[in-house]
Amino acid sequence: MLFLLFTQISLRDLYRLLTSIDPLWTILGVAGYFFAIFFRALRYKWLIHSKDVPFSDLFRITTFHNLSLMVLPSKLGELSYPYLLNKISGMSMTEGLASLIASRVYDFFLTLIFFLVASISSHALLKVNLFLVILLSVFLIGLTFLAFFYMPLLLRWFSNLLTRIPQWIGMKNRPSIHWFQVKLHEMAEDFYAIKARGTYLPVTLASLISWVMAFWMFYAFLRGFGIDISFMRVVFGSTIALITSALPVGGLGNWGTLEVGWAAGFLLVGLSKEKAIATGLGVHIMIFIISALFGLICWITLTLSPSHRHKQ
Numbered sequence: 001m002l003f004l005l006f007t008q009i010s011l012r013d014l015y016r017l018l019t020s021i022d023p024l025w026t027i028l029g030v031a032g033y034f035f036a037i038f039f040r041a042l043r044y045k046w047l048i049h050s051k052d053v054p055f056s057d058l059f060r061i062t063t064f065h066n067l068s069l070m071v072l073p074s075k076l077g078e079l080s081y082p083y084l085l086n087k088i089s090g091m092s093m094t095e096g097l098a099s100l101i102a103s104r105v106y107d108f109f110l111t112l113i114f115f116l117v118a119s120i121s122s123h124a125l126l127k128v129n130l131f132l133v134i135l136l137s138v139f140l141i142g143l144t145f146l147a148f149f150y151m152p153l154l155l156r157w158f159s160n161l162l163t164r165i166p167q168w169i170g171m172k173n174r175p176s177i178h179w180f181q182v183k184l185h186e187m188a189e190d191f192y193a194i195k196a197r198g199t200y201l202p203v204t205l206a207s208l209i210s211w212v213m214a215f216w217m218f219y220a221f222l223r224g225f226g227i228d229i230s231f232m233r234v235v236f237g238s239t240i241a242l243i244t245s246a247l248p249v250g251g252l253g254n255w256g257t258l259e260v261g262w263a264a265g266f267l268l269v270g271l272s273k274e275k276a277i278a279t280g281l282g283v284h285i286m287i288f289i290i291s292a293l294f295g296l297i298c299w300i301t302l303t304l305s306p307s308h309r310h311k312q
Contacts, residue, residue, distance in 0.1 A: 009278050017225055017282045025224030026286075032217030033290050037062050039210035043106070046199040046206065047099040049190070053089045056305075060298040061085055067295040070288050088302070094183055098190035105148045106207040111239060112141050114211065118236035149195070152188040159184040221283045233269040240265030241280065258284055 041058040061084045069077035082096025116137040147154070159181045219234045244261025262280030267273060 009274055009281075013274070014278055014281055017278050018285060020226070021221070021224040021282075021286075022226075025220045029217045029220035029224065029286065030290055032213045032220055033287065033294070036210045036213040036217060037066060037294070039206045039213065040066075040103070043103060043203050043206040043210065044099055046197070046203050047102050047194055048085075048091065048095065049193040049197055050095055051089070051091065053085075053091065056301075057088050060302050061088060063291070063294050063298045067291045070291055092186070092190075094186040095190045098187050098194060101151070102148070102191070102194055103203075103207070105144060105151075106203060107211070109141060109144045109148075110204075110207055110211050111242060112137050112144070114215070114235050115239045115243070118232050118239060121232045152191040152195075155184045155188040155191065159188075217287075218283060221286050222279055225279055225282055227271070227275065227279060229269070229271075237262065237265030237269045237271075240268070255284065 038059065041055060041062040044058050044062065045053065045055060061081065064084055065077070065081040068080035071077070072080070078100065081100050082091075082093045085091040085096040085099075086093050116134065119133045119137075215231070215235050215238060218238045219229075219231050222229055222234060241258050241261035241264075244264070245258040259277065259280040262283070263273070263276040266276040266279065271279070
């Protein structure tokens with residue numbers, strides 16, 4: 001997919017775009033990235049229920065998780081969060097998965113809210129059927145609510161279904177199926193515990209601020225590239241890119257998938273095809289560089305921390 005994008009722009013144009021970025025807007029974009037990670041880590045602290053994980057560890061885990069999403073194929077990077085939570089903080093994998101899934105439900109809900117608000121504010125420019133946009137958004141928001149509040153029941157139902165399928169086809173229950181059922185039941189219990197904490201408001205606020213900071217980062221980099229565009233148009237265009245990258249069709253670190261969604265979104269808000277593709281690649285490269293630098297810093301501080309040396 002990246003190859004197709006590079007048939008529309010040249011490497012020289014992309015190089016010029018990256019080297020001409022305004023330093024002040026770059027700093028503001030980096031600040032947006034930092035606070036987006038900061039509030040995501042804070043959100044995880046309110047979602048984890050079994051133990052009090054130090055915030056410094058959660059910040060490092062969130063940074064590593066974000067970097068993994070950019071380098072691992074498809075959605076395998078998501079599994080880095082429960083894995084790192086287990087290795088660094090001793091948390092069970094099932095609780096890590098439960099808190100990750102819960103955070104993604106919050107993300108999807110807020111992304112739809114941002115998309116709805118941006119669509120309404122840019123209605124005259126986009127020339128879309130506003131009624132259909134509102135109807136679809138409300139439907140998906142309602143579906144998200146149902147999925148979150150009934151997630152434990154869904155997990156238990158799926159676990160019970162795994163028991164019955166071998167019986168229907170005349171097979172014996174294998175140890176692997178039994179192990180999977182046990183893990184699903186554990187995740188269901190973790191979801192019950194997350195709901196019992198009642199941290200809906202702080203988690204929602206932390207997620208909201210995190211997304212505002214992420215959109216600010218996109219806006220800052222675009223302004224740094226010399227693109228004169230309003231914040232709400234950036235929200236609309238980048239939301240389409242985020243929804244596209246969330247689809248289970250991504251390649252290595254969503255490279256190519258994100259850019260296609262970005263180009264589509266920013267074509268709708270008035271950018272030329274060349275600028276839409278070039279800025280999508282430019283922003284993705286900038287985020288990757290920043291993620292790698294933050295990851296390096298977090299890795300160094302982790303190896304130097306007394307708790308890490310004690311575990312070794």
